[in-house]
Amino acid sequence: MSAKQITSGPTKPSVVGSRRESTLRQRPAHVLRLLAILAVIVAGFAVPSLVTNPYRLTLLVDGLTLGLLALSLGFLVTQLGLFSFGAGAFFGVTAYGFAFASIEWEWSTTASALFGVGASLAVAAMVGAVFVRVKALPFAMVTLAFSVMMMQFVHQSAFRDKLGGDSGLLAMPQGGFLGVSQEDLLTPDGIWPLVWSVVVVCVAAMFLLGRSRFGRTLRGIRENDERMRYCGFNTYWPKLAAFTISAGLAAVAGLMQILFHGFATPGLFSFGFTGNGIVAALVGGIGSVYGAIIGGVLFTQAQSWLGTSGNLMLYQGAITALVVLFLPRGLAGLISEVSKKALGRIKRGGSDASN
Amino acid sequence: MNSIQVLNALAAGSLLTLLASGLALIYGLRNVMNFAHGAIYMFAAFMTARLVEHTNYWVAFVVVPLTCAVLGLVLEFGLLRPFADRSVITIALVTFGLALVLSSATHSLFGTQPRVVSAPAPLDGTLDILGDPYPVYRLFLITVGLGSVALLVAWLKFTRSGLHVRAVSAQPDTARMAGVNTKRLGVIIVCLSTGFAGLAGVLAAPYLSIDTGMGDAILIISLVIVVLGGIGSIGGAIVSALIVGGLQTLGSVTAPAVTTIAPYVLLIIVLLWRPQGLGRGRVDH
Numbered sequence: 001m002s003a004k005q006i007t008s009g010p011t012k013p014s015v016v017g018s019r020r021e022s023t024l025r026q027r028p029a030h031v032l033r034l035l036a037i038l039a040v041i042v043a044g045f046a047v048p049s050l051v052t053n054p055y056r057l058t059l060l061v062d063g064l065t066l067g068l069l070a071l072s073l074g075f076l077v078t079q080l081g082l083f084s085f086g087a088g089a090f091f092g093v094t095a096y097g098f099a100f101a102s103i104e105w106e107w108s109t110t111a112s113a114l115f116g117v118g119a120s121l122a123v124a125a126m127v128g129a130v131f132v133r134v135k136a137l138p139f140a141m142v143t144l145a146f147s148v149m150m151m152q153f154v155h156q157s158a159f160r161d162k163l164g165g166d167s168g169l170l171a172m173p174q175g176g177f178l179g180v181s182q183e184d185l186l187t188p189d190g191i192w193p194l195v196w197s198v199v200v201v202c203v204a205a206m207f208l209l210g211r212s213r214f215g216r217t218l219r220g221i222r223e224n225d226e227r228m229r230y231c232g233f234n235t236y237w238p239k240l241a242a243f244t245i246s247a248g249l250a251a252v253a254g255l256m257q258i259l260f261h262g263f264a265t266p267g268l269f270s271f272g273f274t275g276n277g278i279v280a281a282l283v284g285g286i287g288s289v290y291g292a293i294i295g296g297v298l299f300t301q302a303q304s305w306l307g308t309s310g311n312l313m314l315y316q317g318a319i320t321a322l323v324v325l326f327l328p329r330g331l332a333g334l335i336s337e338v339s340k341k342a343l344g345r346i347k348r349g350g351s352d353a354s355n
Numbered sequence: 356m357n358s359i360q361v362l363n364a365l366a367a368g369s370l371l372t373l374l375a376s377g378l379a380l381i382y383g384l385r386n387v388m389n390f391a392h393g394a395i396y397m398f399a400a401f402m403t404a405r406l407v408e409h410t411n412y413w414v415a416f417v418v419v420p421l422t423c424a425v426l427g428l429v430l431e432f433g434l435l436r437p438f439a440d441r442s443v444i445t446i447a448l449v450t451f452g453l454a455l456v457l458s459s460a461t462h463s464l465f466g467t468q469p470r471v472v473s474a475p476a477p478l479d480g481t482l483d484i485l486g487d488p489y490p491v492y493r494l495f496l497i498t499v500g501l502g503s504v505a506l507l508v509a510w511l512k513f514t515r516s517g518l519h520v521r522a523v524s525a526q527p528d529t530a531r532m533a534g535v536n537t538k539r540l541g542v543i544i545v546c547l548s549t550g551f552a553g554l555a556g557v558l559a560a561p562y563l564s565i566d567t568g569m570g571d572a573i574l575i576i577s578l579v580i581v582v583l584g585g586i587g588s589i590g591g592a593i594v595s596a597l598i599v600g601g602l603q604t605l606g607s608v609t610a611p612a613v614t615t616i617a618p619y620v621l622l623i624i625v626l627l628w629r630p631q632g633l634g635r636g637r638v639d640h
Contacts, residue, residue: 318455321452
């Protein structure tokens with residue numbers, strides 16, 4: 001059938017016909033992709049039974065957490081072309097918020113978690129109201145400045161008894177969270193299903209958001225803010241919404257980290273920490289939702305392999321520079337190119353057979 | 356507030372001015388937000404400490420800024436020229452990577468131990484300023500730091516090539532169309548910028564403690580200053596460096612808790628009021 005349409009195609013250039021033909025031809029690829037995604041999601045839940053070494057599994061949980069932070073960074077870059085050099089701040093605010101609520105007010109895990117994420121979103125909406133007014137480069141600077149400001153804030157001697165100063169806060173969860181018991185939250189195999197589900201939901205949400213009308217508006221603003229305004233679009237509120245959503249992702253990452261490790265330190269506000277997220281996002285691939293997660297997992301693995309050599313910074317710096325220059329779409333870009341070629345070969349093979 | 360505090364403010368301000376004007380120059384001319392600036396400054400300070408151990412401070416005073424200017428050449432011909440077509444953010448991220456590489460190289464060349472360098476021979480005493488003793492070295496730091504920036508300003512204001520630099524900073528395309536040789540100016544500016552970072556490192560060595568965190572801390576403040584001053588505005592960067600230096604020093608005496616946050620709050624307030632920063636920066640930014 002496809003062969004018949006190919007031969008008749010050039011003589012009858014009907015738009016409807018060609019579109020139907022293309023969906024028919026793409027259907028196997030769509031089905032394959034959907035099956036692959038479902039397989040990865042299901043396989044993800046089986047990871048704790050495959051990786052039995054608790055240290056390795058802990059690394060993977062940390063990798064997913066960093067992946068969520070990278071997803072938060074990647075979302076803003078992909079949709080608005082903005083690099084937030086202070087994404088770690090929202091990670092940190094949630095961790096501190098959770099710890100503060102559970103220590104100071106002795107709130108339950110769920111209440112503290114809601115407070116932590118809510119605090120982060122509120123702060124993001126407030127500072128974002130100012131930050132999204134500036135261009136890409138000053139934006140990177142002000143978000144960085146905000147993050148350092150938060151670090152100075154938790155270092156303040158006036159708050160030492162409340163926020164712990166240099167040593168930060170240690171908060172054990174008070175009760176379970178979303179069906180995961182209190183004891184399970186602290187073990188890597190216990191918390192895995194929660195973290196993996198959160199990752200799947202966040203990745204899917206970012207994917208759908210990117211394809212929605214909202215996502216298209218954001219990319220229009222990214223390309224030309226002024227033109228969008230001339231076309232009658234409000235560009236301020238979408239930008240603020242995107243900034244807050246991105247902060248929300250960082251907040252969720254921070255929540256996973258505090259639920260699992262139970263501590264919040266000033267280091268979360270350092271540029272080094274956000275830098276890890278940036279490197280993970282770049283290596284995984286800007287512009288792809290799953291790339292960020294791959295980047296996060298690879299980054300923590302590489303950190304444990306290379307950390308022993310004492311030259312972690314050297315490798316991290318060199319890899320960042322090389323990936324940015326020579327692999328601008330990261331590993332995800334590489335994967336999609338390879339899979340496109342492979343699918344193309346299957347398709348060509350199919351049409352060759354029918355001819 | 357007395358004369359000693361004013362001098363301390365000037366000492367802190369002169370280091371920030373050197374670093375921020377270098378950052379503003381390289382951004383204005385080459386469109387590069389150089390995240391390696393702090394690492395160059397740290398490298399310079401560690402190299403000074405090593406040279407002082409083997410020779411003396413004055414050798415370091417000449418050799419270190421020149422070495423850093425050579426690093427600028429490497430930056431220009433290794434990264435900025437071949438990748439001139441990449442976006443501003445891409446190059447900024449590469450310099451972030453280079454900062455990590457250079458920090459790592461500094462640690463393996465000179466070690467990670469904090470160092471203390473004492474002030475060199477004729478400057479190690481104190482001088483009476485309105486009845487209070489004041490270290491001579493800080494006066495030297497203020498003179499050299501602000502003197503270099505004054506020379507820079509004089510060059511920018513009163514010479515033909517300085518006019519070209521300002522023209523390219525304000526309107527790169529128009530300047531290029533008017534026949535300014537931006538390539539040749541670019542090399543000079545990149546070397547001058549990294550050379551200034553080197554000079555700041557040499558000057559800071561006997562004034563601050565030399566440690567592995569010194570680059571990051573001052574880089575972030577310098578970036579805040581450049582944005583405060585208005586991107587592309589060198590004059591704005593110099594003025595805001597002096598404001599921030601003053602705020603930090605004077606504030607640390609009166610209200611130390613507020614002072615550490617002050618530059619960031621100032622940045623946010625200024626951006627609310629003038630998103631383009633204080634100075635007359637580039638039109639399209």
